[in-house]
Amino acid sequence: MGHSQKKVIISAAITGAIHTPAMSPYFPASPEQIATQAVEAAKAGAAVVHIHARREDGMPVGDHETFGKILSSIKRQCSAVIGITTGGANGMSTEERFSVIERFQPEMASANGGSMNFCYHKLAKNLTPKYDWELNYLTRTYDNVFKNTFQDMEYCIRTMNKCGTLPEYEVFDYGQLSNLAFFQKEGVITQPIYIQFVPGVMGGFPMSNEGMMFMIDQAKKILGSDIQYSTVAGGRRMFRYATMMALNGGNVRVGMEDGLYIKPNGELAVSNAAQVEKIRRILEDLDYEIATPEEAREMLHLKGGDKVCF
Numbered sequence: 001m002g003h004s005q006k007k008v009i010i011s012a013a014i015t016g017a018i019h020t021p022a023m024s025p026y027f028p029a030s031p032e033q034i035a036t037q038a039v040e041a042a043k044a045g046a047a048v049v050h051i052h053a054r055r056e057d058g059m060p061v062g063d064h065e066t067f068g069k070i071l072s073s074i075k076r077q078c079s080a081v082i083g084i085t086t087g088g089a090n091g092m093s094t095e096e097r098f099s100v101i102e103r104f105q106p107e108m109a110s111a112n113g114g115s116m117n118f119c120y121h122k123l124a125k126n127l128t129p130k131y132d133w134e135l136n137y138l139t140r141t142y143d144n145v146f147k148n149t150f151q152d153m154e155y156c157i158r159t160m161n162k163c164g165t166l167p168e169y170e171v172f173d174y175g176q177l178s179n180l181a182f183f184q185k186e187g188v189i190t191q192p193i194y195i196q197f198v199p200g201v202m203g204g205f206p207m208s209n210e211g212m213m214f215m216i217d218q219a220k221k222i223l224g225s226d227i228q229y230s231t232v233a234g235g236r237r238m239f240r241y242a243t244m245m246a247l248n249g250g251n252v253r254v255g256m257e258d259g260l261y262i263k264p265n266g267e268l269a270v271s272n273a274a275q276v277e278k279i280r281r282i283l284e285d286l287d288y289e290i291a292t293p294e295e296a297r298e299m300l301h302l303k304g305g306d307k308v309c310f
Contacts, residue, residue: 007291008283009251009299011048011230012041012272016257017089018120020138021058022130024260026270029058031066035073037272041255042080044276047296048108049074050083050168050255057131060089062096064103071104071310079293081302083108083168086156090118090137090144094152101159105309107302110196111156111167113176117203118146146203153179157188164303170196170232172204174215177222184223192301195219195229196253199241207237209244216248228300232257236264242279246288254279 014034021029028037031054038049051074053066067084074082084106088097101109124138148156160167167189169180183189197215200207205215212231219227230251233241238259242252254275262269262278269275280290291299 005288006249006299007289007295008246009048009230009291009296010046010276010279010283011050011083011251011253011255012038012046012276013050013232013253013255013257014038014041014272015052015054016255017052017060017085017087018123019256019260020123020127020129020131020134022127022134023123024256024268026268027058027256027260028272029054030056031070035070037256038074038080039077040271040273041276042078042293044273045280045290046080046276047291047293048081048083050085050110050253050257052085052089052257057133059131059133059137062088062092062100064100067100067104068310071106075305075308075310079305081107081293081296081300081305082308083110085110087112087146087170090141090146094147098156098159101156101163101165103309105163105307106165107297107305107308108166108168108194108300109160110170111153111160112146112148113169113171114153114173114179115148116146116172116201118144118172119202122202150179150182154183154188157183161190164307166191166194166300166302168194168196170198171215171219172198172201174205174218177215177219181222193223193227194300195227197229197231199231200234200237207233207241212241212244213248216250233259235259236261236266238275239279239282243282243286246283246286252279252283
């Protein structure tokens with residue numbers, strides 16, 4: 001008899017810091033909408049919800065008051081693992097981006113694998129803005145560096161270690177695996193390694209089956225065969241790349257941070273929950289079992305939802 005297959009963790013990235021309210025009438029832009037859609041995604045089968053904060057008009061923000069309202073609302077209504085961004089949004093300082101970790105001490109949070117030219121100015125093309133901030137917010141990324149120096153990364157990882165927060169390493173390019181290997185060798189990385197591959201971003205590694213297979217293979221060779229991983233598959237190809245990741249021993253991530261669509265023909269998703277329901281259906285049709293929040297906590301060695309500060 002063969003060994004049992006591991007369950008798959010579904011993560012839902014609810015809003016992110018790239019898309020703007022004008023891009024979809026279903027996009028969760030306000031704090032209340034973000035919290036509501038996170039809870040609905042959890043009820044649909046997401047064991048993990050990944051959270052960015054936005055003000056009432058949808059502008060991404062990093063202030064603790066807004067974050068606190070969103071996080072506490074989600075926690076009151078469901079048992080999902082709540083992960084927090086340290087990527088923040090373009091224009092935020094590294095201090096602002098990282099301050100949420102010590103303040104809220106979540107079970108997990110994103111930890112970026114290095115600096116890069118993170119650009120999404122093309123999203124402004126033919127966009128009729130709903131709010132005044134949207135077009136400039138998008139177009140200025142053509143001259144933007146997403147700053148994550150070695151000093152920044154070390155501070156981020158050490159802070160998470162101190163707070164019992166699992167780093168969710170977002171890897172945008174091949175060389176960032178070497179950055180993680182450096183911190184692993186130096187003993188800065190002390191917790192199990194969980195990677196969120198991020199292909200297809202303008203400024204990062206291209207999205208392709210061959211590229212993803214290469215990154216998985218190299219990550220195991222460089223960082224150890226016991227690492228766990230998932231992928232952020234942006235745009236209309238979200239479901240096929242999420243499925244590919246599961247087929248290759250990983251977990252999956254969907255959500256309106258990554259893509260606004262439910263079908264590649266351009267049909268918009270009506271909610272994060274709808275995307276969770278679709279990937280869950282795909283996985284279960286392929287005979288995968290879906291991890292519950294408590295099973296995800298065990299698989300990722302998390303400290304538990306009772307040990308956060310919100």
